[in-house]
Amino acid sequence: MARIVPKPTSKFLKVKCKDCGYEQAVYGKANKKITCLGCGTLLTTPTGGKAIIHGEIIGVFDND
Numbered sequence: 001m002a003r004i005v006p007k008p009t010s011k012f013l014k015v016k017c018k019d020c021g022y023e024q025a026v027y028g029k030a031n032k033k034i035t036c037l038g039c040g041t042l043l044t045t046p047t048g049g050k051a052i053i054h055g056e057i058i059g060v061f062d063n064d
């Protein structure tokens with residue numbers, strides 16, 4: 001049975017902070033918490049794999 005497996009997010013994502021609008025790049029598999037450089041709001045929570053992104057993802061840096 002074929003299943004569609006989501007591609008792992010191993011790229012850098014451009015994330016916009018919900019609180020202050022600051023935009024910064026975060027690694028999609030960040031293994032530590034990343035906070036907004038503008039206001040200190042938590043932007044990512046590590047899960048051991050794909051990080052949970054709390055801000056708005058507005059772009060992906062494609063390094064391929």
Ligand SMILES: [Zn+2]
Binds near residue numbers: 036
């Ligand atoms: Zn912020």
